[in-house]
Amino acid sequence: AMIQSEKVLSVAGLAAGMAHEINNPLGTIVQGCQNLLRRMSDELPKNKTAAENLGVQLSVIQQYFHNRQLFEVIESMRSAAQRASEIIKNMLQFSRKSESKKVLCSINKI
Numbered sequence: 001a002m003i004q005s006e007k008v009l010s011v012a013g014l015a016a017g018m019a020h021e022i023n024n025p026l027g028t029i030v031q032g033c034q035n036l037l038r039r040m041s042d043e044l045p046k047n048k049t050a051a052e053n054l055g056v057q058l059s060v061i062q063q064y065f066h067n068r069q070l071f072e073v074i075e076s077m078r079s080a081a082q083r084a085s086e087i088i089k090n091m092l093q094f095s096r097k098s099e100s101k102k103v104l105c106s107i108n109k110i
Contacts, residue, residue, distance in 0.1 A: 019088045026085045033078035040065060 039047055040062055051058040065071050 016092055019092045023085060023088050026081045026088070029081040030078055030085070033074050033081070036074050037071070040071075 038044065040058075041047060042058065042062075048058045051061055
């Protein structure tokens with residue numbers, strides 16, 4: 001029983017370490033998708049300036065992205081990375097030791 005308990009703790013520790021390592025690139029992916037969408041936005045003057053410096057209008061680039069469904073691709077990537085991040089978060093919560101304790105609580109709140 002003691003060996004089994006140590007194995008479970010070891011696996012839980014390994015899972016937690018892996019979860020943290022996986023979360024880092026997922027965060028980078030989500031942030032990258034947000035940056036791509038922000039840099040295509042009309043709301044940032046720098047975006048229009050950068051496009052005009054290349055001899056094109058930002059609206060033309062936006063239309064290309066729209067026609068090729070690139071906004072949907074970026075959003076799909078962001079959403080998938082976010083879902084994976086949620087799975088990792090749930091794994092971390094599962095692998096943590098939970099301590100049960102008694103607390104006073106209003107039955108009406110429950």
